[in-house]
Amino acid sequence: MNNFTIIYRILKVLNTALDCPEPDMTRISAEQLGISPVKRDNILRLMQEEGLIRGLGITDYFDGVHYVDDSQVHITFAGMQYLQENSMMQKAANLAKGIADTIL
Template sequence: MDNFKAVYKILSTLEKAMDLPEFDISIIDCRALGVSKERWSRYIEMMADVGYIKGVRVSTNITGETIVECNNMRITLKGLEYLQENSIMRKIYNAAKGIKEITPGL
């Protein structure tokens, strides 16, 4: 899965989970996204670093493996803004793509 698609899927799933009392992380874990555990851990770490999510703890064990604890992971306002901006850009891209497909010579 493309990196940005994976990030978008994680964030959009967390946004939908805002209405739920509890969240099942297996919906967006490494197996669900089809990526390695290490790559998934990096996604979570990066999103936490830039403030898109909170409620996670990222550490490294003695062997160098990244450990992610996300018992209370949730999306932040900044994460919601990212989803909004991406949604708008996707609509613009799709509209431009549609115009190009129906307009000869572009």
């Protein structure tokens, strides 16, 4: 799975979590995403740096080890926009594929 697909899945889960008083963060665990914990943590860090999510707690230790606390992570408005734009692009791509399949 490519990184943008992982980002999309995380944002989709967090967007759905807006309706829940206590979101189930296991849905964005490394195991659920099918990636390594290190990759998941790095993607979450990048997403926060880009303003797609907020509330990620990161503690970097001197020996290079880091701890990521995702218990307060939530989607931002920019994350919702990213989700919407990519959803529309996916629909357009599916439509174009359908048209191409029909023509061929």
